[in-house]
Amino acid sequence: MDRVYTAIGIICVLxxxxxxxxxxxxxxxxxxxxxxxxxxxxxxxxxIFICIWIITFLVxxxxxINFIQGE
Numbered sequence: 001m002d003r004v005y006t007a008i009g010i011i012c013v014l015x016x017x018x019x020x021x022x023x024x025x026x027x028x029x030x031x032x033x034x035x036x037x038x039x040x041x042x043x044x045x046x047x048i049f050i051c052i053w054i055i056t057f058l059v060x061x062x063x064x065i066n067f068i069q070g071e
Contacts, residue, residue, distance in 0.1 A: 006067045013060045020053045 027046040036043060 003067060003070060006063055010060065010063045010067060013056060013063060016056055017053065017060065020049055020056065024049050024053065 024046060027042065027049065031039065031042060031046070034042075
């Protein structure tokens, strides 16, 4: 049963990564249309989203390793 919960967790993390990727892409597209120095909070927000994306990706790797080991 633990493998089922791990698989559900992997699917949820993949969906979160998809949403974060879309958000980062839209933010970068928004910044390309403006002068970056005019909108420093948007740059900081995108950097925060990128950090969250990296942490979420590490959680995904942990879940996949856990799933493969069958624990």
